[in-house]
Amino acid sequence: MAVDTRIPKVSLRDVHVAFGPKKVLQGFDLDVMPGESVVVIGGSGTGKSVMLKCLLGLVTPDRGSVKIDGQEVVGISDREREPILQKFGMLFQYAALFDSLSVWENVAFGLTQAKGMTREEAKPIALKKLAQVGLGADVAELSPAELSGGMKKRVGLARAIAIEPEIILFDEPTTGLDPIMGDVINDLIVACVKDLGATAISITHDMASARKIADRVAMLYQGKAIWQGPAATIDKSGNAYVDQFIHGRAEGPIQVEVRA
Amino acid sequence: MIAIDFLGAIGRLFLGFLQAIGTLSVFTANAVSHCVRPPFYFRSIGQQMLVIGYFSLPVVGLTAVFTGMVLALQIYEGSSRFNAESAVATIVVIGITRELGPVLAGLMVAGRVGAAMAAEIGTMRVTEQIDALTTLATNPFKYLVAPRLIAGTLMLPVLVLVADIIGVFGGYIIGTSKLGFNPATYLRNTADFLEAIDVITGLVKAAAFGFIVALMGCYHGYSSKGGAQGVGAATTNAVVSASILILAADYLITELFFSK
Numbered sequence: 159m160a161v162d163t164r165i166p167k168v169s170l171r172d173v174h175v176a177f178g179p180k181k182v183l184q185g186f187d188l189d190v191m192p193g194e195s196v197v198v199i200g201g202s203g204t205g206k207s208v209m210l211k212c213l214l215g216l217v218t219p220d221r222g223s224v225k226i227d228g229q230e231v232v233g234i235s236d237r238e239r240e241p242i243l244q245k246f247g248m249l250f251q252y253a254a255l256f257d258s259l260s261v262w263e264n265v266a267f268g269l270t271q272a273k274g275m276t277r278e279e280a281k282p283i284a285l286k287k288l289a290q291v292g293l294g295a296d297v298a299e300l301s302p303a304e305l306s307g308g309m310k311k312r313v314g315l316a317r318a319i320a321i322e323p324e325i326i327l328f329d330e331p332t333t334g335l336d337p338i339m340g341d342v343i344n345d346l347i348v349a350c351v352k353d354l355g356a357t358a359i360s361i362t363h364d365m366a367s368a369r370k371i372a373d374r375v376a377m378l379y380q381g382k383a384i385w386q387g388p389a390a391t392i393d394k395s396g397n398a399y400v401d402q403f404i405h406g407r408a409e410g411p412i413q414v415e416v417r418a
Numbered sequence: 419m420i421a422i423d424f425l426g427a428i429g430r431l432f433l434g435f436l437q438a439i440g441t442l443s444v445f446t447a448n449a450v451s452h453c454v455r456p457p458f459y460f461r462s463i464g465q466q467m468l469v470i471g472y473f474s475l476p477v478v479g480l481t482a483v484f485t486g487m488v489l490a491l492q493i494y495e496g497s498s499r500f501n502a503e504s505a506v507a508t509i510v511v512i513g514i515t516r517e518l519g520p521v522l523a524g525l526m527v528a529g530r531v532g533a534a535m536a537a538e539i540g541t542m543r544v545t546e547q548i549d550a551l552t553t554l555a556t557n558p559f560k561y562l563v564a565p566r567l568i569a570g571t572l573m574l575p576v577l578v579l580v581a582d583i584i585g586v587f588g589g590y591i592i593g594t595s596k597l598g599f600n601p602a603t604y605l606r607n608t609a610d611f612l613e614a615i616d617v618i619t620g621l622v623k624a625a626a627f628g629f630i631v632a633l634m635g636c637y638h639g640y641s642s643k644g645g646a647q648g649v650g651a652a653t654t655n656a657v658v659s660a661s662i663l664i665l666a667a668d669y670l671i672t673e674l675f676f677s678k
């Protein structure tokens with residue numbers, strides 16, 4: 159395989175994050191090339207969501223480097239960060255919809271705020287994005303509090319892709335969805351990457367989804383990316399941790415501490 | 419040993435206090451700088467003005483009318499001891515415009531609006547909505563804090579002006595119906611001895627109190643953490659700190675205007 163000399167779209171190097179005494183990331187490395195879709199897997203509470211927040215500057219690493227399009231973003235000012243944030247779309251794990259706004263206003267938010275569209279211009283686009291995640295125009299006028307968990311997730315997804323960002327971050331896009339809707343969302347994510355040429359980083363516990371949307375898979379364990387490789391090779395990774403994880407076995411090198 | 423523990427506790431309290439002052443100062447400077455720099459979110463400013471000004475009218479109006487009534491009774495009782503009953507109208511109007519109008523309106527608005535601001539922004543914080551704002555390239559200070567500060571500072575004087583009129587009217591009702599004043603005389607006594615400075619100092623106070631209420635609501639909401647319990651604590655802290663600061667600022671402003 160030829161060595162890729164392009165600048166990675168996203169590059170994390172030796173990233174350390176701790177909350178008080180609790181060490182979460184301890185030397186995490188990951189490169190994502192333009193137009194690539196990477197899925198990060200790993201146990202609950204290992205720091206996957208924290209890793210995504212490092213990219214957005216919502217969590218500041220104690221040590222290490224985060225580069226977006228080759229530009230260092232650790233320690234830059236809010237003002238310098240603004241143009242960088244314009245490149246991102248993020249689906250939060252718990253959707254994080256603005257509950258003072260209606261559903262379509264949520265989806266249109268990035269269009270009116272960041273892209274400077276009027277509400278009239280943004281509304282048809284918002285409705286189209288909602289349709290892509292399987293939500294009709296009747297839902298558009300509701301408030302987020304009136305939605306089910308899975309519906310919220312899909313609105314969050316529509317909001318993340320509405321501005322057609324260069325880099326899309328999905329924190330558990332299919333969690334809480336039925337299998338059919340889950341697959342619709344998988345197709346949508348694949349389409350975003352293929353059609354828009356976006357770079358995607360997704361977190362998921364759903365291995366079927368990971369196989370479908372990932373070009374490459376990275377596994378996070380004890381603060382490090384202990385394995386990464388093409389999605390097709392995940393079954394023959396030769397890594398005992400990965401094997402245990404993808405088959406969901408309680409026995410193996412990963413010990414989950416359960417005390418009676 | 420106990421003495422050292424005790425001193426240590428005092429030291430920690432003092433350091434914590436200094437730290438709180440520091441973070442609050444940074445927050446205030448940041449917030450004010452966003453109030454004077456475009457872009458402005460006129461939609462949010464209008465919404466907040468409606469909430470603070472219009473929807474607080476019933477509460478503030480009721481407070482004012484009863485205060486005016488009580489004031490008339492008490493002053494009549496006091497002044498009749500040295501045959502100065504004719505001063506009732508004048509003292510009521512000066513007491514209301516200079517002092518009770520702004521302070522009571524400020525305290526009522528702190529309980530009503532300050533608490534709501536802290537709860538709303540606090541909930542947005544713990545449900546990651548503030549992170550989502552940032553991700554959508556919208557500065558939360560600009561979008562959430564600045565409109566509230568602007569609306570609070572502008573609307574409280576209006577509210578106090580209305581409260582002044584209602585309070586004087588409360589005194590008038592008691593004065594004419596219970597204390598036997600001639601309506602025309604009562605109104606003349608009210609108007610003749612009232613000076614512009616009485617009303618102006620009251621309105622300056624009101625603007626300061628409006629700023630304090632909004633600042634405390636936003637600050638405590640913005641820095642809340644730890645779920646529903648954290649939001650509850652933020653709400654309490656917003657009301658208590660705003661109330662204390664209002665009374666302290668009241669003294670300072672009075673001192674500034676009248677110490678000659």
Ligand SMILES: Nc1ncnc2c1ncn2[C@@H]1O[C@H](COP(=O)(O)OP(=O)(O)OP(=O)(O)O)[C@@H](O)[C@H]1O
Pocket residue numbers: 177182200201202203204205206207208209251
């Ligand atoms: N703001 C915070 N303050 C303190 N600790 C935090 C904070 N955010 C995350 N953590 C801790 O960091 C660790 C990693 O959290 P994170 O949310 O990244 O997990 P995750 O890998 O996304 O798990 P899951 O799959 O369950 O979503 C957790 O142990 C959590 O307790």
Ligand SMILES: [Mg+2]
Pocket residue numbers: 206207208251329
């Ligand atoms: Mg997570």
